[in-house]
Amino acid sequence: MLRIAVPNKGSLSETAADMLAEAGYAGRRDPKTLHVIDAENDVEFFFLRPKDIATYVGSGAIDVGITGRDLLLDARMPGAREIEALGFAGSTFRFAAPTGRYTDVAELDGLRIATSYPGLVDAFLDERDIAVDLVPLDGAVESAVRLGVADAVADVVETGTTLRQAGLEVFGPVILQSEAVLIAGPTDAEGAETLLRRLRGVMVARRFVMIDYDLPVALLDEAVKIAGGVESPTVSPLRDPEWVAVRVMVARTRVNPVMDALYALGARAILVTAIHNARL
Numbered sequence: 233m234l235r236i237a238v239p240n241k242g243s244l245s246e247t248a249a250d251m252l253a254e255a256g257y258a259g260r261r262d263p264k265t266l267h268v269i270d271a272e273n274d275v276e277f278f279f280l281r282p283k284d285i286a287t288y289v290g291s292g293a294i295d296v297g298i299t300g301r302d303l304l305l306d307a308r309m310p311g312a313r314e315i316e317a318l319g320f321a322g323s324t325f326r327f328a329a330p331t332g333r334y335t336d337v338a339e340l341d342g343l344r345i346a347t348s349y350p351g352l353v354d355a356f357l358d359e360r361d362i363a364v365d366l367v368p369l370d371g372a373v374e375s376a377v378r379l380g381v382a383d384a385v386a387d388v389v390e391t392g393t394t395l396r397q398a399g400l401e402v403f404g405p406v407i408l409q410s411e412a413v414l415i416a417g418p419t420d421a422e423g424a425e426t427l428l429r430r431l432r433g434v435m436v437a438r439r440f441v442m443i444d445y446d447l448p449v450a451l452l453d454e455a456v457k458i459a460g461g462v463e464s465p466t467v468s469p470l471r472d473p474e475w476v477a478v479r480v481m482v483a484r485t486r487v488n489p490v491m492d493a494l495y496a497l498g499a500r501a502i503l504v505t506a507i508h509n510a511r512l
């Protein structure tokens with residue numbers, strides 16, 4: 233049975249569980265459940281702290297897992313590697329300090345930096361020969377400067393709201409662009425390929441929609457330039473030989489401009505439908 237680690241709580245847990253459910257796996261009914269056997273799919277789920285998942289997967293105790301790229305790198309487990317970015321929980325990892333105080337990371341030399349990702353920060357600063365006094369905290373790191381235990385922080389930034397509210401601003405380079413990732417251990421586990429293919433199917437379904445429209449056949453080449461699809465659009469005859477029906481996959485983010493352009497070209501009866509799952 234393929235052993236899969238899934239975040240038991242926190243920012244990643246709900247979307248990870250949703251993706252696995254859409255991929256056809258059995259979920260858990262009670263959020264306190266730590267272990268689920270999905271015999272039908274020949275997999276076993278372990279619900280673990282996202283921070284610990286790289287440790288389990290890197291050691292080979294669990295075959296694959298869903299965690300954050302920042303958490304994977306922070307764990308510094310040589311056996312654990314990212315095999316696919318999952319397209320959710322996107323964030324950046326940044327240094328921040330009271331507005332205007334620092335502009336360059338080199339200024340951090342000898343200062344106190346609070347973070348809940350000491351492995352990640354240490355690796356980044358080590359490479360640049362900057363020696364700091366790391367203050368490891370569990371969370372709510374943004375308060376550490378105001379409370380006097382650190383001079384600056386290194387933390388996850390999504391919208392920047394938490395930083396702003398604490399009177400802090402980012403400075404220096406982006407330490408890391410993070411998002412949820414699928415990770416694997418030192419050996420290739422049987423069944424991991426199927427999981428990966430299923431998750432890719434869910435991502436495609438989330439990222440793309442299907443557009444159908446009718447078009448005068450003479451305009452087909454121009455229409456394909458607007459939306460070319462994955463391979464190429466499906467074109468079907470209509471009863472009127474001057475017209476065709478076209479079906480094409482389009483990225484969700486481009487739907488409206490594509491519809492506008494197709495309509496302007498002469499397409500009519502333009503319909504958008506959701507894709508529930510896919511294997512490309």
Ligand SMILES: Nc1ncnc2c1ncn2[C@@H]1O[C@H](COP(=O)(O)OP(=O)(O)OP(=O)(O)O)[C@@H](O)[C@H]1O
Pocket residue numbers: 239241242243244282283299300301302303321322323370371388389390391410411412
């Ligand atoms: N605001 C956010 N936006 C996007 N991703 C986030 C955000 N906060 C945390 N993450 C991501 O979630 C992962 C951390 O999840 P984790 O469950 O450990 O933290 P959490 O959501 O802060 O929960 P906890 O309260 O237990 O600390 C990291 O990969 C991090 O990049």
Ligand SMILES: O=P(O)(O)OC[C@H]1O[C@H](OP(=O)(O)OP(=O)(O)O)[C@H](O)[C@@H]1O
Pocket residue numbers: 243370371372373374387388389390391392393394395
């Ligand atoms: O840029 P923002 O949109 O404000 O998001 C970033 C914040 O979100 C997370 O905190 P979380 O709520 O998980 O609390 P924690 O710090 O206790 O982990 C993260 O640690 C940052 O503090």
Ligand SMILES: [Mg+2]
Pocket residue numbers: 370371372
């Ligand atoms: Mg947190």
